[in-house]
Amino acid sequence: MKAVVRPNEGGRSASGRRTVLEARRVSKIYRMGEVDVVALRDVDFALRESEFHVLLGASGSGKSTLMSILGGLDRPTSGQVFFRDRDLSGANDRVLKEFHRDHVGFVLQFYTLMPNLTARENVALATEISRDPLQPDEALELMGMGDRMNRFPSQLSGGEQQRVAIARAIAKRPEVLLCDEPTGALDYRSGILVLNAIERAGLALGTTTVVITHNAQVSEMADRIVTLVDGPIAQDQINETRRPGVEPADA
Ligand SMILES: Nc1ncnc2c1ncn2[C@@H]1O[C@H](COP(=O)(O)OP(=O)(O)O)[C@@H](O)[C@H]1O
Numbered sequence: 001m002k003a004v005v006r007p008n009e010g011g012r013s014a015s016g017r018r019t020v021l022e023a024r025r026v027s028k029i030y031r032m033g034e035v036d037v038v039a040l041r042d043v044d045f046a047l048r049e050s051e052f053h054v055l056l057g058a059s060g061s062g063k064s065t066l067m068s069i070l071g072g073l074d075r076p077t078s079g080q081v082f083f084r085d086r087d088l089s090g091a092n093d094r095v096l097k098e099f100h101r102d103h104v105g106f107v108l109q110f111y112t113l114m115p116n117l118t119a120r121e122n123v124a125l126a127t128e129i130s131r132d133p134l135q136p137d138e139a140l141e142l143m144g145m146g147d148r149m150n151r152f153p154s155q156l157s158g159g160e161q162q163r164v165a166i167a168r169a170i171a172k173r174p175e176v177l178l179c180d181e182p183t184g185a186l187d188y189r190s191g192i193l194v195l196n197a198i199e200r201a202g203l204a205l206g207t208t209t210v211v212i213t214h215n216a217q218v219s220e221m222a223d224r225i226v227t228l229v230d231g232p233i234a235q236d237q238i239n240e241t242r243r244p245g246v247e248p249a250d251a
């Protein structure tokens with residue numbers, strides 16, 4: 001049974017989990033010469049502690065814009081963003097940058113690994129600036145990459161490179177992991193491996209996770225499925241039948 005719930009219920013959700021990061025009536029308008037492009041209109045989106053959220057929506061519905069705003073990489077035109085009790089809306093650039101650095105892991109469709117560094121070195125590079133990081137080996141093992149840590153990116157498949165990129169993102173133990181179409185460049189099977197690795201990391205580290213994906217099966221492993229249409233959140237569903245570890249459909 002899937003229950004439709006309202007996006008905000010005053011800090012605690014039907015699942016009883018606390019809200020970690022929240023967009024309140026967030027709008028984003030890009031001014032393109034004479035034309036205004038409305039990327040987000042009055043979006044409410046609350047991320048609950050340790051939950052696995054899947055964000056769905058057609059191309060152009062504002063998913064990436066919302067991720068950038070939640071991750072402290074961009075600002076809304078109007079509305080507010082809260083990290084726990086902190087209102088980030090009025091924060092200056094330095095505060096926003098620190099929020100991103102200290103609390104947010106970001107994973108994109110393309111892996112942006114340093115080609116001249118091994119998998120382990122790529123992860124180590126990111127942990128140098130963290131206060132209490134995982135060891136690079138630990139992060140890579142969590143991604144199922146323990147036996148390929150000394151390979152260079154060119155010696156890894158696309159799915160493996162993405163798992164290194166995720167290891168890099170989680171190694172600083174972010175409270176929030178935002179993944180914008182992490183399987184967009186991968187075949188179906190590699191995509192499932194990547195999604196399973198993200199889920200495993202979330203469970204091991206208690207990370208609050210958002211994944212944008214077109215992989216329909218991913219909804220089965222989500223705690224919460226949020227659909228973005230032009231304008232406010234169209235649907236926010238709790239998945240009562242969460243099934244960890246999605247198997248490929250053809251297995
Ligand atoms: N930097 C930008 N300048 C102007 N328009 C933008 C910019 N970024 C996104 N948009 C527009 O905002 C809308 C939402 O884009 P986006 O957040 O990338 O959607 P999605 O990730 O769901 O495909 C689109 O109409 C897009 O063209």
Ligand SMILES: [Mg+2]
Nearest residue numbers: 063064065180
């Ligand atoms: Mg996008």
